[in-house]
Amino acid sequence: MADARELLTYQVTISRPDNYGEPWWRVGNAGTPAQAAAALSELAVRCALEATSPTGRCWFVCDVRFADDVQVDYFVGSISTTHLGEQLHGAADRIREVTDAASRVTHPTLRPRGSR
Numbered sequence: 255m256a257d258a259r260e261l262l263t264y265q266v267t268i269s270r271p272d273n274y275g276e277p278w279w280r281v282g283n284a285g286t287p288a289q290a291a292a293a294l295s296e297l298a299v300r301c302a303l304e305a306t307s308p309t310g311r312c313w314f315v316c317d318v319r320f321a322d323d324v325q326v327d328y329f330v331g332s333i334s335t336t337h338l339g340e341q342l343h344g345a346a347d348r349i350r351e352v353t354d355a356a357s358r359v360t361h362p363t364l365r366p367r368g369s370r
Contacts, residue, residue, distance in 0.1 A: 262290040262326060262349065264318045266297060266342075271310025271335050278312065287353035290318065291346040298342035305335045312338065316345050326352050 265282040269275065281297060283290075294316075314333045318326040327345040 259321050260287070261285060261321050262287055262318055263321070264290050264294065264345075265315070266294070266317075267313075267315040268301065268338065269313040271305065271307035271312055274313040274332075284321075287349050291349040294318075294342045294346040294349070298339040298346075301335070301338045301342070305338075308335055310335050314338065314341065316341065318345055318349060 261284045263282065263284045266279065267277065268279040270278040279297065279301065281293070283293060285293070311332050311334055313331070315330045317328050320326060327348040329341060329345070333341060
């Protein structure tokens with residue numbers, strides 16, 4: 255089980271295409287970086303499959319944070335439904351980048367004995 259300090263929280267709100275006042279997706283959870291990245295990638299696929307207006311625009315909010323409230327990724331604004339998937343996949347990629355970099359700092363690769 256992951257240490258609570260290693261968990262990420264994510265909150266995503268997406269309005270219906272061309273109707274900023276009506277929610278289409280509202281999801282949020284906490285999990286390991288791998289779980290959070292997988293959830294955002296899955297949401298990207300679902301949005302692409304269920305888009306009712308492929309040329310519409312949505313109000314999109316995505317906030318991903320570490321348990322200590324350090325922001326990993328953040329977006330708020332109007333976005334074309336054709337770019338929702340890219341934005342969500344980008345957030346998932348950012349999670350992987352940040353947590354991979356943090357892992358290398360906390361767990362550096364050791365050189366084999368005798369190598370210089």
